[in-house]
Amino acid sequence: MKSVAVTGLGVVSPFGTGVKAFWEGISSGSCAIRPITLIDTEGFRCRIAAEVPAGIAGSGRRSRADRMALAAAREALDDAGIARAERADAALIVGAVGGGMLETEAWYWQRTRAGAAPMPRALTSCFPSSHADVVGSALGLGGPRETIVTACSSGAGSLALAADLVADGVVPLAIAGGVDALTRICFMGFNALKLLDPVPCRPFDRERRGMSLGEGAAFVVLEDPQRAKSRRARIYGELAGYGMTGDAFHVTAPHPEGEGMARAMRAALEQGGVAPAAVGYVNAHGTATLQNDRIEARAMRAVFGEGRVLVSSTKSMIGHTMAAAGALEAVATVLTLLNELVPPTARLENLDPEIGFDCVPHAAREVAFEHAISNSFGFGGQNVTLLFRRAA
Amino acid sequence: MEAKEVFDELKTILVTRLKFDPRQAVDLTLETTMPKGVDGSIGLDSLDFIELAIAIEERFGIVMDEAGDLAPHFASFDTLSRYIASRTAGA
Numbered sequence: 001m002k003s004v005a006v007t008g009l010g011v012v013s014p015f016g017t018g019v020k021a022f023w024e025g026i027s028s029g030s031c032a033i034r035p036i037t038l039i040d041t042e043g044f045r046c047r048i049a050a051e052v053p054a055g056i057a058g059s060g061r062r063s064r065a066d067r068m069a070l071a072a073a074r075e076a077l078d079d080a081g082i083a084r085a086e087r088a089d090a091a092l093i094v095g096a097v098g099g100g101m102l103e104t105e106a107w108y109w110q111r112t113r114a115g116a117a118p119m120p121r122a123l124t125s126c127f128p129s130s131h132a133d134v135v136g137s138a139l140g141l142g143g144p145r146e147t148i149v150t151a152c153s154s155g156a157g158s159l160a161l162a163a164d165l166v167a168d169g170v171v172p173l174a175i176a177g178g179v180d181a182l183t184r185i186c187f188m189g190f191n192a193l194k195l196l197d198p199v200p201c202r203p204f205d206r207e208r209r210g211m212s213l214g215e216g217a218a219f220v221v222l223e224d225p226q227r228a229k230s231r232r233a234r235i236y237g238e239l240a241g242y243g244m245t246g247d248a249f250h251v252t253a254p255h256p257e258g259e260g261m262a263r264a265m266r267a268a269l270e271q272g273g274v275a276p277a278a279v280g281y282v283n284a285h286g287t288a289t290l291q292n293d294r295i296e297a298r299a300m301r302a303v304f305g306e307g308r309v310l311v312s313s314t315k316s317m318i319g320h321t322m323a324a325a326g327a328l329e330a331v332a333t334v335l336t337l338l339n340e341l342v343p344p345t346a347r348l349e350n351l352d353p354e355i356g357f358d359c360v361p362h363a364a365r366e367v368a369f370e371h372a373i374s375n376s377f378g379f380g381g382q383n384v385t386l387l388f389r390r391a392a
Numbered sequence: 393m394e395a396k397e398v399f400d401e402l403k404t405i406l407v408t409r410l411k412f413d414p415r416q417a418v419d420l421t422l423e424t425t426m427p428k429g430v431d432g433s434i435g436l437d438s439l440d441f442i443e444l445a446i447a448i449e450e451r452f453g454i455v456m457d458e459a460g461d462l463a464p465h466f467a468s469f470d471t472l473s474r475y476i477a478s479r480t481a482g483a
Binding site: 059 | 445458
């Protein structure tokens with residue numbers, strides 16, 4: 001794959017709306033994981049998550065996830081300076097899982113428990129494909145439109161597909177990202193799986209007890225580098241390659257040796273023509289489950305060698321934002337390279353000796369790199385690694 | 393905002409969000425009715441009304457509570473313009 005330029009960023013995160021709030025939050029090691037307000041958590045073992053604060057733009061008739069997607073996509077297009085006329089050929093790729101499930105659940109509960117006959121409007125936006133419909137129609141995006149659903153790697157997969165469309169010359173530019181709102185089914189399901197830590201998650205810590213959920217949306221504008229240069233666009237960095245693999249191992253557990261994860265990382269490096277030694281930082285999947293962190297570390301060791309790269313987990317600050325995670329963390333990785341500042345892993349007190357990498361505890365670190373990768377691994381072993389190069 | 397200005401905005405919404413032919417929008421009057429099946433109406437169906445309600449909330453910054461019966465307000469451009477004008481006047 002030819003490299004593609006990243007020329008626009010947009011974010012709605014648990015730190016609020018906007019890329020600025022997101023970067024300030026994660027680069028200062030702040031924690032946005034708090035008691036849940038959106039849904040009733042009475043009786044559950046874990047009762048916290050990283051919610052997006054009030055004030056998301058858009059009509060309340062839209063689903064929460066649609067509003068987050070719309071706000072983030074709008075910011076990215078405005079940031080890139082893509083005028084209405086240029087959007088006619090632009091591709092839109094969205095990573096999604098929950099769709100409008102939060103509102104659908106509320107509708108169903110009202111109908112079955114309260115005996116009321118609520119307005120069925122909520123159901124029009126229940127599918128994951130709703131986000132692409134809403135964003136595409138509202139922002140006038142007329143090119144190819146796809147929704148990627150690969151659990152927790154959906155957001156990263158969307159960037160990979162969009163990069164192909166641009167690199168292959170199918171479209172001059174694409175907007176790609178991911179979105180997920182907190183939902184009851186996700187919260188209760190992960191509680192039932194005993195994968196949620198009752199206190200804010202602690203990736204890579206030997207005391208870690210599971211993940212924290214989060215929500216949000218992020219979009220990036222990907223563009224042919226020549227096109228970006230000729231219109232004098234601001235280039236944040238380049239998406240230089242990606243790797244996508246499947247474990248074909250288990251419905252939830254990753255392969256114990258991280259074989260599929262390692263293949264995804266190697267494939268990304270190979271596609272970008274980048275040697276492992278040229279990569280300085282890994283924005284890890286880093287969910288803080290016992291299994292993921294240990295196995296991801298094993299896979300990183302196989303690819304980069306013992307302790308050879310800096311590693312941190314954005315999820316320590318914004319939780320696991322599901323289908324948005326790969327996109328939010330892609331933005332974090334691009335900004336890490338650009339600002340020469342590695343966001344930390346918050347609350348990392350005692351590094352699990354099995355990890356074996358410097359996981360940048362507590363405070364951000366000033367370091368400049370040419371390349372960094374972002375890992376996203378979905379349930380069922382759906383692995384995506386994105387490789388980014390610093391802007392020339 | 394005056395009811396007349398609201399009416400003009402509604403015509404714009406009809407073209408940009410509900411994809412009505414601009415020529416059709418020109419012919420609209422305050423008396424034109426909205427719901428499909430009503431005499432002389434522009435024929436909005438239930439999905440059109442959802443899109444229209446979203447557009448109104450985002451354009452005028454008001455929240456229309458579904459707990460109340462909104463149907464009388466969405467009868468014609470006259471009723472809807474007056475309703476929105478009264479809601480924005482209080483803002």
